[in-house]
Each structure stands twice: as structure tokens, then as C-alpha cells.
Amino acid sequence: MSFPGDDARRYASMLTERADHWSVTTERLAGTADAVADLSDALVTALAEGERPKFCFDADETGVGFGDPEATVSPERGGVYLLTDRRVYLRLGVGDEDESLSLPYADIVGVRHRHGRRRHRIDLAVSGAKYYLWIPSLFDADDVIAATEYVNYRHTAETPDSGGGGSSSGEPQSIRDRLERLGDAKSRGLIDEEEFQRRKEELLGE
Known part of the structure; x- marks a missing residue:
């Protein structure tokens, strides 16, 4: 799905109005919030037709751990974690290109959360791999807990x-x-x- 700038913002605004959680904002979806402004494309361009955002977290400067929470890929140009009604979608600005990863709920076999004063984390396990999503403390622990519960619910519903x-x-x-x-x-x-x-x-x- 591709949009000119104004259309992307209008579509992002419509999705935000329908979202249940405050983390889903027009600015994050349209690519104008600080954490996503330097990414190559607006987040809405990654959504399939009818796909609805549920949570949208900025990526902490620590980034995403692959296989180990400390073995991280850190975003150089910002990053975001988007939880929709279909999948968990990660996008990090690394080098000249954005790096992205899509995890359908049916593939996620384990999820848990950890929270702290400076940052939080959502741990996702799929067959043969684990991902550790570091989230800045501007989001409350309750936000992270709610997102984790939603992932667990969606996995159960999909399987x-x-x-x-x-x-x-x-x-x-x-x-x-x-x-x-x-x-x-x-x-x-x-x-x-x-x-x-x-x-x-x-x-x-x-």
C-alpha cells in the first residue's frame, strides 16, 4: 500500500480514531513523530488493506535483541514496534535502508514482558528464534503489559x-x-x- 504524503496522513488519522490505545497516533503512523521521522516510509505504507493498529511503541535506543536481549541491533534513524490485529511488525532505521520484520500471531509461541524505570521489554519467541523489543520508559509498564496480553490473546485466537x-x-x-x-x-x-x-x-x- 502506497500513499502520497497527504493521503498517508489522512489514512493514519482515520486509523488513529479507530484505535483503542493512546500509543497509536497519527504522527507515528504517518511518519512525522520524532522516533519515525527519519525512516524511509510512513508506517501506514506497511499495512495491508483492512489491517488495524492496536499498539504502537517507539523503539528504545537499545533496539532489538536477536536471540539474546543484549545482542541488539540499535536504530540509527529511529524505530517502531507496531502491533496490529494481524501481526507484530518491527521497523528500524539501520544504515541507508529500513530493516523490518513481520511476525504473524500464529507463529508466536511465547510472549512475556519485563519493565524497569528506564526502559521496558517485550520478549517474543517463534519457532527457532527469539526477539527482545526494548521500549523507552515514556510508555508505562501497564501499556507493555496490555500489549503482551494482546499478543497472547491473538496467538490463542489464531491457533x-x-x-x-x-x-x-x-x-x-x-x-x-x-x-x-x-x-x-x-x-x-x-x-x-x-x-x-x-x-x-x-x-x-x-
């Missing part, structure tokens, strides 16, 4: 037959079980009414 998060027996979960988890996610504020209704219709249509 309903894995037994994760619901059934300890490993048996496929029933539609009723999945609807109960969906209702729980809504009551905890992890998803909004629109997403609740959409996913409910999908489940009932199976």
Missing part, C-alpha cells in the same frame, strides 16, 4: 486447535470455549466491540 490458553488436554477447543475466551478478551479490554462482533460471526460461521 484455536493448539490447546494453548484454554485446554490443558491438547484437544481441539469447542466453539463454545472459543466464544467464552472471546468474551473474556472483550471484558478485559483487549478487543473492542467491533472486533468482538466480527470474530464472533466468524466463529459462528464455522
Whole structure:
């Protein structure tokens, strides 16, 4: 998806109005916030049609750890972590080009958070790899916790037959079980009414 500057800002503004969390801003999505202003393209250009941002964190100057929290790639021109309703998307300004990584929720097998006074971290595990996302302290620990819970919820929703998060027996979960988890996610504020209704219709249509 590609936009001229004005169109990118209008689309970013529309997505921001629909977002549930304060970290999703027009400035971050349109590429004018300090942390993303020097990246090659506006963040909205990476979104697929219909994809909705849920959380958007600036990357800490420490960057992203690959395999080890201290073995980091640090952003030279800023960076951002975008959590949408489909994936976790990372973009760092490194060298002359932006480096990006897309992690669909179905591929994420583990997530946890750590928080501190100066910076926080979200740890993501996929098959054969681990990623450590350092986040500056301008975001509260509660923001990081909420994002971690959302990743866990989305992984469970994308892998309903894995037994994760619901059934300890490993048996496929029933539609009723999945609807109960969906209702729980809504009551905890992890998803909004629109997403609740959409996913409910999908489940009932199976």
C-alpha cells in the first residue's frame, strides 16, 4: 500500500480514531513523530488493506535483541514496534535502508514482558528464534503489559486447535470455549466491540 504524503496522513488519522490505545497516533503512523521521522516510509505504507493498529511503541535506543536481549541491533534513524490485529511488525532505521520484520500471531509461541524505570521489554519467541523489543520508559509498564496480553490473546485466537490458553488436554477447543475466551478478551479490554462482533460471526460461521 502506497500513499502520497497527504493521503498517508489522512489514512493514519482515520486509523488513529479507530484505535483503542493512546500509543497509536497519527504522527507515528504517518511518519512525522520524532522516533519515525527519519525512516524511509510512513508506517501506514506497511499495512495491508483492512489491517488495524492496536499498539504502537517507539523503539528504545537499545533496539532489538536477536536471540539474546543484549545482542541488539540499535536504530540509527529511529524505530517502531507496531502491533496490529494481524501481526507484530518491527521497523528500524539501520544504515541507508529500513530493516523490518513481520511476525504473524500464529507463529508466536511465547510472549512475556519485563519493565524497569528506564526502559521496558517485550520478549517474543517463534519457532527457532527469539526477539527482545526494548521500549523507552515514556510508555508505562501497564501499556507493555496490555500489549503482551494482546499478543497472547491473538496467538490463542489464531491457533484455536493448539490447546494453548484454554485446554490443558491438547484437544481441539469447542466453539463454545472459543466464544467464552472471546468474551473474556472483550471484558478485559483487549478487543473492542467491533472486533468482538466480527470474530464472533466468524466463529459462528464455522
